[in-house]
Amino acid sequence: MTTKVKSYKMLIGGEWREGLHSFEVSNPQNGEVLATVPSATEEDMIEAIETADRTFRMRDPIPTHERIHILNRVSEFMERDHEAFAATIAREGSKTITEARSEVSRAIQTIRISAEEARRLKGETINFDQNPGSEKRVGYYQRFPVGVVGAITPFNDPLNLVAHKIGPAIAAGNAIVVKPASATPLSALKLAESFVEAGLPGGYLSVVTGAGKEVGDPLVTHPAVKMVSFTGGSDAGEAITRKAGTKKISMELGSNSPVIVLNDADLSKAVHACCSGAFSAAGQNCIGVQRIFVGRELYASFLEGLVEAAEALKVGDKMDERTDIGPMINEKEAVRVSEWVEEALAKGAQIETGGVRDGAYYSPTILSHVPSEAKVMTEEIFGPVVIVNPVADLEEAIDQSNAVNYGLHAGIFTNDINQAFKAIRKMDVGGIMINDSSDYRIDEMPFGGTKGSGIGREGVRFSIESMTEQKVVCFHLDD
The missing domain is CATH 3.40.309.10 (Aldehyde Dehydrogenase; Chain A, domain 2)
Known part of the structure; x- marks a missing residue:
């Protein structure tokens, strides 16, 4: 049976966009063309980043209860469309349909855990009076979102590894720009559809498709991107660390276990x-x-x-x-x-x-x-x-x-x-x-x-921690 070729749009700042050019996504099993997807330019990526930055800085933060609601709705839509997600994973990538179904179930769990961890994003009080002379000081630390997260994902888990970037970023209150693998962008775009349907405000999520040589560098180097979360090969990871400069980096670079x-x-x-x-x-x-x-x-x-x-x-x-x-x-x-x-x-x-x-x-x-x-x-x-x-x-x-x-x-x-x-x-x-x-x-x-397997830790709670900054608050009290 021949699969109908569908033309996809990419998500930039809450809007679905076509590109000046496109590329084909094929089934590696038989070379069958499954879809055409926009081939973004550097200007497209910069627009996505700057829209995310404006959204984060100028819009009131999404309240925790709304983040929880949005993430839970996304998981419900993924459950509803479970088989469609699985078919997308299997057709565009290497996994069998059985393996793809398992990945969808895991991705649903990743989003649900993200909703749960949004509720648990807390700080702690600090005993300033442990230091002589600080008896009249009280305070705490609180976690705040870093701002714009740039995420780059590989082909081998085209849905769940994207969920591991978007779920924690939204749970923490960040905006995020995702560049999925060019071999398997359809799963990421389908997940973005679920976030749009769930009511995530425009600007908080962009999924920009295209070649890494065109859109990768601006995502890594743009000063508005405060954190880069990368999953992929060690050579690419080392190149990113050299280019990123002084910003937060989380990397999972593989192994030979x-x-x-x-x-x-x-x-x-x-x-x-x-x-x-x-x-x-x-x-x-x-x-x-x-x-x-x-x-x-x-x-x-x-x-x-x-x-x-x-x-x-x-x-x-x-x-x-x-x-x-x-x-x-x-x-x-x-x-x-x-x-x-x-x-x-x-x-x-x-x-x-x-x-x-x-x-x-x-x-x-x-x-x-x-x-x-x-x-x-x-x-x-x-x-x-x-x-x-x-x-x-x-x-x-x-x-x-x-x-x-x-x-x-x-x-x-x-x-x-x-x-x-x-x-x-x-x-x-x-x-x-x-x-x-x-x-x-x-x-x-x-x-x-x-060693060469990466920097930092993923896993929803730990990704959220890396996607936030601790801010200390201290009150100097009068008598």
Whole structure:
């Protein structure tokens, strides 16, 4: 069935706008053109930013109860349009329809949590009389919105990661300008429609579509943008930090997450979790399992089980509910993954299963005995490839896990609580999952990493904290 090509508009300052030029959004599965979307200019982005700034400075702040009401209404509209959102995610991106439905449910929860956290945005009193000479002073601190937030989002979670920017920004009372990934802008525009329908005043939200080279720099460098919230690759993140100057920055820059499977682990549980964690969303997942270090006694059994589980996965049509893995976001990325695998094999790695490319599809691939200098060991492959290497003990596994410039999530499978706590203490990551793969997250928890994996933490409450400034108030009382 051919999908009708729809012409979308972008949202600038509360108004839906066409652009002078447009670009096509295609289904990576078959190249079918799904929609045309405005290709914004630098002037469009500047207008969106300056409209947001004027709105924030000149309009009375949105009362907390109204923010809560708007966010709750958005979640209701998303629930109403659940299947339409899921179909949009699946068609424009890499996820299967089943994975897309799960993302919609998570995004609804993200918006609902944002509404709840808006109610809990509070300060604290300060005991100024702890300092000699300040006995007649009383006061508190209060959180205030930063102003305009600039948000840049990736293709792999085109709805929920946008919700993680917009929900907290509105909950905190900010205005926000979003630049979604050009490969998957339709989900972001559909979410913006829900905010408009829910009654968010014009100017508080803009979704500007187009090429990063045209609209990215002004969003990062404009002095009216007081905070940049970015999710994406490390190279782009480093470039943003150089350009942004002295403003608040929150970044989630990915990882090549390790999972440790000790000899006493529950084999079946570890295999199942690692297979799902490595290959869901065609491996295009910032906390997906990429490096597995297994105790020597369990290694052969684990590897055999993981290969069997991977070969049982169904690769095919994203819209078929029986499909486990769809295509990568485009053929170029699949070619890159193939090249990385070939490089590892040339350095001495062994391929246990997979390694087959068909257009944008890349089969679930397991590599063993991968040397430390191979690119798949040191960098984020962002594809359906996982490494399984044997280790002598927990110490070696931790050393191998930490030997990269990433530290987002990790996992460890063991029935020994002492070993678990040793890993907790020594693994240099932002989150560690015990008897689970690295690919576990709920949208309320603090989410972020160490080293090259980013700056700060997301998760609704923690995003709100970063999107606000603390202001101290102190009264000097008379006798």
